[in-house]
Amino acid sequence: MTFLSPERLWLLGVLPLLAALYVLLQLRRGRHAVRFTNLALLSQVAPRRPGWRRHLAAALFLVMMTLMMIGFARPADSVKVPRDRATILVAIDVSLSMMARDVPPSRFDAAKAAAKKFIDDLPARFNVGVVAFAGSANLIAAPSTDRATAIASIDQLVMAKRTAIGEAVFTGLQAVRSFDAEASQDPPPAHIVLLSDGDNTTGRSVQEAIDASRAAHVPVSTIAFGTPYGTVDIEGETTSVSVNKETLRSLAESTEGKAYEAADSDELRDVYGNIGTSLGFKIEHRDVAARYTGVALLFALAAAGASLAWFSRLP
Known part of the structure; x- marks a missing residue:
């Protein structure tokens, strides 16, 4: 109470x-x-x-x-009340480490399937956008209530080298600010949900992304996806691609988001389900x-x- x-x-x-x-x-x-x-x-x-x-x-x-x-x-008393509107940016890591098959059929395929279900299950009144990031970050589906477009954009993802976690956050923040003419006057609650299996290797730093998110009052929830045993073959060499959980946890906790971990497809679906439930409601305090x-x-x-x-x- x-x-x-x-x-x-x-x-x-x-x-x-x-x-x-x-x-x-x-x-x-x-x-x-x-x-x-x-x-x-x-x-x-x-x-x-x-x-x-x-x-x-x-x-x-x-x-x-x-x-x-x-x-x-x-x-x-604290009461859960459905949100009238919100903007969710789903950021998906498409770096080459996501080819690892420690999560069958691969981290990449499992992540795409779970993200599509997450988007489809969000309340219809929510705006949803999609950001893909590897060496750079791109807004591949602008925030809108059009679920078909957001899901189709995930099916067209292409993998690339390096991982720009900081750039993914900045791209999401820019999308939140500019997608709607009303957003600058009466911005809806916004949240970035970022899935990755690696560390920030290029672009602006995670600390810069934290500072920008806090200034914009946009939490970033992170999903560390994969196991410590993942490997990928790049240019004939086998490289270990374990998950950097600490970087993602720092990003989430410093922006008032939540840090999650998922080591397989079932856990990833559960994580997305928990995030969807929490984002669909807000807590109000009612005088008793x-x-x-x-x-x-x-x-x-x-x-x-x-x-x-x-x-x-x-x-």
């Missing part, structure tokens, strides 16, 4: 003082009663003490005050102070009722 006005919670510090004052007054009352020296006669002339009932109304009053003070701080005020009112009525029934007066 969160509080929309948490600074008001300091009032709760008054309650222990009230409880201590009540206990002190009860102790003083007991000492005054003992001043009557003839205890045998006192037991005959003094009215019978109400015992625990005398303290119940006070306890109910303190509970009521606690609930009222919590309600005054405006408690709020009335709930606490209502319960406090019940305790107030209980305190008043008990006091009237047993002592013929209000507390």
Whole structure:
């Protein structure tokens, strides 16, 4: 639970003082009663003490005050609400390391299949664009609600040398800024989902991409795809192509995105599914102070009722 006005919670510090004052007054009352020296006669002339009932109304009053003070701080519940609109940029690594077959039939083919399903499953009201990156990054499908065009662009991907992760982020940010005339005035929430199996080997640095993403308030979620055992044959030489998870994790965590890992096709589909679920909703905090005020009112009525029934007066 969160509080929309948490600074008001300091009032709760008054309650222990009230409880201590009540206990002190009860102790003083007991000492005054003992001043009557003839205890045998006192037991005959003094009215019978109400015992625990005398303290119940006070306890109910303190509970009521606690609930009222919590309600005054405006408690709020977190509620998942479907987003009205959003822009998602899917960035796919097409470097030669994606030819590795540690993920059958290959990292490249598995990544394309999972990305197409991810795009197809996103809410129809979302704009989706596609960025392909190797030695450079290119926007191959501008953000729009046209799913067929975005999926077709993935089928036409061509592999190339090197990996420009930083450039992929910059290309995605540029697409977010320029795809819609309204975006500069009322930009929809945007998110970049970047899949790669390698490190940044050319173009602008990952740190520059982090700085640009943070300035634009566009999170980048990353998927480190592949196993430590991948190899590719390039110009007659077998090269190990293990996944650089640290670079991708740094990019995601520094831009308030999420870092994922997938070592096979099933895990990749699950990752894309989790991302789609999280992007499809936003968290809103809804004021529930009335709930606490209502319960406090019940305790107030209980305190008043008990006091009237047993002592013929209000507390």
